[in-house]
Amino acid sequence: MSATKFPTASPTASPAASATAPGPVAVPRRAGTQIRLTGVTKDYGLASPAVAGVSLTIEPGEFMTLLGPSGSGKTTTLNLIAGFETLTAGSIAFNGADVSRLPPHKRNLGMLFQNYALFPHLTVAQNVAYPLRERRLPKPEIARRVSEVLELVQLTGRDGTYPAQLSGGQQQRVALARAIVFDPSALLLDEPLGALDRNLRSTLQLEIRRIHREVGSTFVFVTHDQEEAMNLSDRIALFNDGRIEQVGTPEALYQTPETLFTARFLGDSTVFELPYGDGAGAAWEDEVWAVDPATVSARVVAGSRAALVVRPEDVRIAADRSAVPSGANAVSATIRDVEYMGAYRTAVLALGRGGVAGRARLDALESDLGAGQSVTAWWRVDRQRLVAA
Amino acid sequence: MNTPDPARWRGPSPRWLLLVPALALLAAILLLPLGQSLFRSVGQGDWTLDHYARLFTDGVTLRVLARTAVTAAVVTVIAFALGYPYAYVMTRVGPRMRGVLLVIVLIPFWTSVMARNFAWIVILQREGPVHSFFRLFGLDVVLYGSVAGVTVAMSQVLLPFMVLPLFSALSGIDRRLLLAARGLGSHPLVAFWKIYWPLSRGGVVAGLILVFTLSLGFYVTPALLGSPKESLVAQLLGQRTTQLLDFAGAGALGMLVLVVTLVLVAWANRFGGTISAIGVVAAAPVKDRT
Numbered sequence: 001m002s003a004t005k006f007p008t009a010s011p012t013a014s015p016a017a018s019a020t021a022p023g024p025v026a027v028p029r030r031a032g033t034q035i036r037l038t039g040v041t042k043d044y045g046l047a048s049p050a051v052a053g054v055s056l057t058i059e060p061g062e063f064m065t066l067l068g069p070s071g072s073g074k075t076t077t078l079n080l081i082a083g084f085e086t087l088t089a090g091s092i093a094f095n096g097a098d099v100s101r102l103p104p105h106k107r108n109l110g111m112l113f114q115n116y117a118l119f120p121h122l123t124v125a126q127n128v129a130y131p132l133r134e135r136r137l138p139k140p141e142i143a144r145r146v147s148e149v150l151e152l153v154q155l156t157g158r159d160g161t162y163p164a165q166l167s168g169g170q171q172q173r174v175a176l177a178r179a180i181v182f183d184p185s186a187l188l189l190d191e192p193l194g195a196l197d198r199n200l201r202s203t204l205q206l207e208i209r210r211i212h213r214e215v216g217s218t219f220v221f222v223t224h225d226q227e228e229a230m231n232l233s234d235r236i237a238l239f240n241d242g243r244i245e246q247v248g249t250p251e252a253l254y255q256t257p258e259t260l261f262t263a264r265f266l267g268d269s270t271v272f273e274l275p276y277g278d279g280a281g282a283a284w285e286d287e288v289w290a291v292d293p294a295t296v297s298a299r300v301v302a303g304s305r306a307a308l309v310v311r312p313e314d315v316r317i318a319a320d321r322s323a324v325p326s327g328a329n330a331v332s333a334t335i336r337d338v339e340y341m342g343a344y345r346t347a348v349l350a351l352g353r354g355g356v357a358g359r360a361r362l363d364a365l366e367s368d369l370g371a372g373q374s375v376t377a378w379w380r381v382d383r384q385r386l387v388a389a
Numbered sequence: 390m391n392t393p394d395p396a397r398w399r400g401p402s403p404r405w406l407l408l409v410p411a412l413a414l415l416a417a418i419l420l421l422p423l424g425q426s427l428f429r430s431v432g433q434g435d436w437t438l439d440h441y442a443r444l445f446t447d448g449v450t451l452r453v454l455a456r457t458a459v460t461a462a463v464v465t466v467i468a469f470a471l472g473y474p475y476a477y478v479m480t481r482v483g484p485r486m487r488g489v490l491l492v493i494v495l496i497p498f499w500t501s502v503m504a505r506n507f508a509w510i511v512i513l514q515r516e517g518p519v520h521s522f523f524r525l526f527g528l529d530v531v532l533y534g535s536v537a538g539v540t541v542a543m544s545q546v547l548l549p550f551m552v553l554p555l556f557s558a559l560s561g562i563d564r565r566l567l568l569a570a571r572g573l574g575s576h577p578l579v580a581f582w583k584i585y586w587p588l589s590r591g592g593v594v595a596g597l598i599l600v601f602t603l604s605l606g607f608y609v610t611p612a613l614l615g616s617p618k619e620s621l622v623a624q625l626l627g628q629r630t631t632q633l634l635d636f637a638g639a640g641a642l643g644m645l646v647l648v649v650t651l652v653l654v655a656w657a658n659r660f661g662g663t664i665s666a667i668g669v670v671a672a673a674p675v676k677d678r679t
Contacts, residue, residue, distance in 0.1 A: 103571070110573075113565055113568075115563070115565060119569075119584055121588055134573060
């Protein structure tokens with residue numbers, strides 16, 4: 001933690017700043033800003049609204065990821081927070097103050113774009129100094145902050161370089177420096193790693209984590225990459241069709257999905273769609289499975305469609321029913337294929353009479369399994385989850 | 390010219406041969422007459438700079454040159470004032486509307502020079518629509534036969550040469566940079582001034598230079614719409630060659646205009662890729678940005 005990394009210009013140090021620039025440049029530095037969305041809606045007049053009544057509170061200093069498939073409304077939501085789009089309905093507040101009608105240049109937010117959006121006619125130093133100049137900070141203060149932030153993103157000595165002369169990763173570091181140099185209320189990141197190759201991505205993920213820790217400000221990160229979301233976030237808001245499907249820590253979303261969409265979007269799942277009645281077991285084809293009420297999502301409505309999901313690492317393979325421990329749920333299966341994943345292998349299964357697709361992670365002892373074998377798949381009752389379908 | 394046998398060609402690459410016809414034509418119709426004019430202007434072997442000296446002392450040439458430069462400058466400013474917003478709008482509309490706007494701006498290209506200029510005569514002449522319009526306010530303004538009329542017509546004729554390089558430059562600007570600037574604290578107008586405008590400068594310089602240099606040498610429009618009393622440099626050149634048969638004087642004047650133009654282009658080129666920007670003009674109409 002280094003709260004002194006970017007000391008705010010005190011009124012004595014920069015009278016010009018306090019006179020002209022609102023926001024954190026002139027007021028004491030905060031750990032982060034709370035962003036509260038209430039019933040946020042954006043309707044372009046198409047068949048369905050791009051964002052339909054999203055309510056979400058992002059806590060000060062939190063790393064919140066808006067995750068979802070393309071067209072799910074996550075980027076529109078980010079643009080609404082930034083002020084690049086106007087709200088159709090609802091409101092947005094920063095630290096309790098309504099900013100719904102504030103134009104983007106008055107919201108004091110840092111923004112990172114997928115294409116970096118560096119100004120090609122300005123040098124690295126001029127790019128980074130841009131938001132400080134707009135806030136009319138004194139020149140020595142600007143120079144000091146620029147060199148500090150370039151050090152933070154490990155680009156010292158590239159001040160006079162033009163963006164076109166830098167690699168993609170370096171450009172994104174410059175963009176990052178520019179987005180945080182003015183102590184924004186929050187940093188909005190719009191798929192900032194989407195254009196980078198795999199190795200660079202993970203390096204920059206670590207970098208973004210580190211900078212989040214050091215700067216301590218609120219980060220709102222948009223991605224469609226569930227792995228990236230899991231790696232980076234304090235919490236994830238999963239978007240689907242303009243609404244938030246589920247909000248929670250990466251662990252919560254993975255371990256206790258509330259809906260089939262969540263279960264499918266984060267990680268692999270074997271899914272059995274079935275009707276679920278109150279308290280009873282779950283009946284699927286010829287099987288009747290035991291259900292632990294603790295593993296039933298509150299969103300499952302008795303009598304309506306539900307789905308029983310099991311993660312591949314919880315599915316075990318037995319030669320036949322007699323080898324299944326008592327109390328476990330089981331289903332007959334055929335091994336379609338065995339995939340070599342490096343660290344482990346995965347059996348691709350066809351389950352039940354209908355041949356529902358499923359996956360089981362194999363351990364070293366199960367190396368004699370091969371395609372075409374008829375087996376029994378089983379899992380512990382407390383490792384399954386019943387979600388709304 | 391000694392054309393090498395392609396089968397035995399050992400040079401860098403035979404594709405350069407493709408340039409030969411064009412270069413030969415240029416040499417024949419441009420360099421040769423140019424050399425001849427130059428040769429005549431310095432006394433056809435008797436080596437004298439008298440013809441050049443006369444340009445500065447005859448009392449007419451300098452005045453015409455100054456009038457031409459002012460007219461060209463005004464035309465350039467008008468074309469720019471009309472062309473920049475026009476090109477900007479072209480980058481902001483859908484593909485269909487962009488096509489329509491492009492056609493509108495290209496119409497002068499597709500209309501015969503004579504038809505275009507006679508149309509302007511009809512519009513600007515006494516009792517024409519412009520004259521009638523001004524008479525509504527009790528003004529007796531006849532633009533036909535004046536430098537003002539020439540300026541108006543030239544601005545219209547040369548507008549495409551402003552719009553096309555500008556459109557090409559403006560459509561290459563990433564608008565997300567403007568969002569980024571606004572996010573970083575810039576009022577939209579400030580973002581335009583600090584980001585968009587500098588990035589459009591290459592196209593601006595290209596358009597200004599193209600229109601200005603073309604204006605300097607414009608002949609038909611001033612000849613038809615202007616008056617001999619207020620002639621521009623191209624008319625002076627025409628007069629000296631076709632009426633006075635003063636080829637030496639005309640050659641000297643032509644060289645002076647050429648040098649002024651080249652100096653201008655070289656100077657402007659320092660403000661960012663003019664030559665390459667002019668080069669994009671040809672590609673602009675087919676460039677389809679979605």
